[in-house]
Ligand SMILES: Nc1ncnc2c1ncn2[C@@H]1O[C@H](COP(=O)(O)OP(=O)(O)O)[C@@H](O)[C@H]1O
C-alpha cells in the first residue's frame with residue numbers, strides 16, 4: 137500500500153534576479169514501511185521537495201496524496217489533522233531551548249490537547265525508546281548533537297506519525313554518531329512500522345538504510361530505484377557524479393585504514 141504519492145509536483149521561487157524552479161514535475165510514491173532516500177547535490181531541490189510533502193511549502197502545481205487523501209484539496213482544519221501524521225526532523229534539531237528535554241518531547245502532545253501530566257508520561261516512554269530517559273530533566277543546551285537529535289526523534293514519535301521526514305538529519309554529526317542515529321531510525325521503522333523519507337547529500341547514509349532512492353538533479357528526479365541497483369549501476373550523469381564522490385571517499389577511508397594498520 138502506498139502511504140505517500142506525489143504527482144507532477146512543481147514549486148518555483150521568484151527572486152529579485154530570476155525565477156528559481158526548485159522542484160520541476162516530480163512524481164513518485166512510497167510504500168508503507170519503506171525507508172526512501174532522496175539524494176542530490178546542494179541546491180538540487182531536496183529541502184523544497186520535502187517541505188512540499190506536508191505543504192509547509194505550498195506547491196505551485198501537482199498533488200500530494202497521504203493515505204489516498206490529496207492534501208492540496210483539504211481545508212485548513214483537515215490539513216492540520218493530516219499533518220499530524222507526518223513528523224519532521226532537521227539538521228539543526230529545532231528544539232525549544234527554554235523547555236526541558238521531557239517537555240520538548242511532550243510538546244506535540246500538548247498541542248494536540250493531551251494534559252500536561254499525560255504528555256509527560258508518554259514523553260518519558262519515548263525518551264526511553266531513544267535511550268535518553270536519564271536526560272529527561274536536562275535542557276537542550278546541555279546535550280551533544282547526537283543526543284539532541286535523539287530528543288528530536290522522540291518528539292517526532294510522540295506525535296504518533298505514519299511518516300517521518302528527515303531533512304539532513306545526520307549532516308551535522310560525526311560518522312559514529314551518524315551510525316547510532318541511523319540505527320535508531322531503522323529500529324523505529326521496524327518497531328513502529330513508520331515510513332521514513334530520508335533526504336541527504338551523504339551517499340553512505342542512503343546506502344546504509346534506504347530500500348529505494350531517488351536522485352534529484354536540478355529539481356527533477358534523474359533516476360530512481362532499488363538502492364543497491366542504483367548505486368551499483370548508476371545510469372544518469374547526475375547519479376554517476378554523486379557516486380564518484382562516494383568512491384573517492386571510500387578510497388580515502390581505505391588509505392586511512394591501511395595507515396592505521398601500518399601503525400603510521
Ligand atoms: N525560499 C526560497 N526563496 C528563493 N529561492 C529558494 C528558496 N528556497 C529554495 N530556493 C532555491 O531553490 C533551489 C533548491 O533549494 P533547496 O530545496 O534548498 O535545495 P537542497 O535542499 O537540495 O540543497 C536552490 O536554488 C535554492 O536557492
Ligand SMILES: [Mg+2]
Nearest residue numbers: 182183184304
Ligand atoms: Mg536542503
